[in-house]
Amino acid sequence: MEPVLQTRKISKYFYEPEKFQVLKQIDLTVNRGEFLCLMGKSGCGKSTLMYVLSTMDTDYEGELEIAGENLKGKSQNYLSAFRNKHIGFIFQFHYLLPEFTALQNVMLPALKLGRYSRAEIESRAYDKLKILGVADQALKISSKLSGGQQQRVAIARALINDPDIIMGDEPTGNLDSYNSNLVFDILQELTHTYRQTIIAVTHDEDFANRSDRVVEMSDGRIIRGDNGNASPPHLV
């Protein structure tokens, strides 16, 4: 099994309103093609960990390695380019750029990457929208789409650069059960069909039970589901 993301003893502190350790020596390995769910009580540090893993938060101790590259201490510009290429992010609130069409939203990260020509990017964007079942909405202004449609467009956007990992912080948290099932099915299909690695934070037990692996956090520590190369919590 090929690890695509690996952390070594990641710790993080907040200093406001007082010094407080949110993440405590997190060791986590995620393998390629894995659909991993991150669970835990509210406030245990799931979102904080996701932001560190997504490279948007650089204020941590320990090491982060994605796609074989150690990202600790890299510059913001470097990390932006890295995110663009290797990571797709899905937010809880279907964050699309409201003035652009669904298609344009999906195309933007690819245009930024600049690996393909505009025509190729457009046809690839259509392909992704088709996988998500929203190809018919391609030319609509994104603010005119329903919540579920927007979230599917957002997933298409996360897929456009064939990232190594897709990360989602409660990607279905804002959807009704019909739509969250739909999104879950799509994510599952992505791992099974395309071997897409997915890390998702969720509160939904059903959702978690259908994933490949559940990692449970409590009070800034991983207490269950990490695949063994970390020290058991009681020894830390």
Added chain:
Amino acid sequence: MTPVVEIAWTHIVSKPKQTIVAMLGVTFGIGMFIALVSLMTGLNQFTEDVTMTSSPDIHIYHDITRERQSILEEMNPGGINVVHHQKPKAETPKLRNALQIVENIRKDPRVSGVAPTLSSQVFYNYGPVQLNGQILGVDILEEDKLFDIRSRLKSGKLEDLKSNPDGILVGTGLARKLNAATGDRVVITTPEGYTMTLKILGTFQMGIGAVDNVRAYANIATVQTILQQDQTYITDINIKVHDRQKAKAIAPEYEALFHYKAEDWETANATFLTGVTIRNIITWSVSVTLLIVAGFGIYNILTMTIYNKMKDIAILKAMGFAGTDVRMIFMFQSLVIGFAGGLMGLIIGYLLSWLISKAPFEGGDIVSLDHFPVNFDPMYYVIGIVFGVLTTAFAGYTPSRKASRVDPIEIIRGQ
């Protein structure tokens, strides 16, 4: 189109009202700048032209009121001498060796023209009324080289004067006052009582009342006769130099060389030149103020846009757009607003200037003007657009930098 440009452009066109308001600020600022500068520099240039036509680059004359050493000081050098209310010596304004001086100056390569003249106060007799005036004895062709009299002639020919010992060219204002036209005769009287009848061969208009209402040109010999002086009697030497800016440096040389007062045009027109400076200061400070106000408008609108677009900025950054990309998006927006607003400003400015140049203006007797003089120098249009774009670049800089530093986590977590 790069995605940065595409995003910026979408922002611009998706909020047309906001964009137009921001643009109008720049348009107004630049439009007013153009109109103001065109009118002010037009006025300055007009007054400068007019003033320069009546003042030579360098004027050499015998300053008989100049301070001189008192006899007491000559007799008692180095002592404590007090002389109250010293009066000038009875001297004639004649320049000795004037023609020799003229020849010497002519050899100076910096000089493009030298015209010896003499002038006299005269009364023009109009029936029983006597009009005060001045008659200048000149070599009209030399004088033409200095003051371009030919183009200012309203009637008659310069050559006619040259060949006619009792002819004169009179200012249009003077001709009107005398109710005389080319071909008529006028009788003049000098303060010493000498009377002579002269024939008007033509009229000229310099554009300033102070000249046109009093001055007449005659041949040097004619004026020498009127003053009952000999053929060497010359009171003034007017000089034109190739580079007018050097006049101030050349004048003292001549003063030291010939021992007569040599005055450059800048000194002679000092009051007028302060007027120009003050007008320039006003013009530029008002323009800069207008542009700063426009800049604040852009600053506000951009700050507001960025505040409203926090979420978008966070998404862009999460998708892998760098801080510099985000900054470019907003800089591009402000530059487009600045450039488009500036171009519209140039058009508005041109239209305003054009309207002003067509507005009737009564110069009266002081200056001969019927419309406002407006300067359509394209230079000011270049300055206008450069200024506009620079202002918007400055105004957009801080908000754009702020946008580039938005921390996406804060925005995403804040939801």
